[in-house]
Amino acid sequence: MEVKxxxxxxxxxxxxxxxxxxxxxxRGGRLYVLAxxxxxxxxxxxxxxxxxxxxxxxxxxEHEGWDLNLLDSVPIPEY
Numbered sequence: 343m344e345v346k347x348x349x350x351x352x353x354x355x356x357x358x359x360x361x362x363x364x365x366x367x368x369r370g371g372r373l374y375v376l377a378x379x380x381x382x383x384x385x386x387x388x389x390x391x392x393x394x395x396x397x398x399x400x401x402x403x404e405h406e407g408w409d410l411n412l413l414d415s416v417p418i419p420e421y
Contacts, residue, residue: 349416351399352391365402366391370419376408381416 347370354363365376366388373388374381396413403410
């Protein structure tokens with residue numbers, strides 16, 4: 343049985359290292375950051391991140407040269 347959990351996307355504030363911010367995702371209450379090798383769990387909260395739509399997340403990926411399929415591969419948390 344496949345468990346379906348909604349994914350919400352966020353973008354962090356721009357920095358010198360990441361001029362367009364970083365892409366984050368929340369799934370099942372767990373926060374992830376998109377890294378070169380996929381999604382990494384990060385602790386804490388995304389206090390200064392702004393919600394973005396799926397379309398905006400796709401635009402971010404395209405601008406950064408990242409595969410759009412990554413947006414569909416946010417892990418399902420294990421409890």
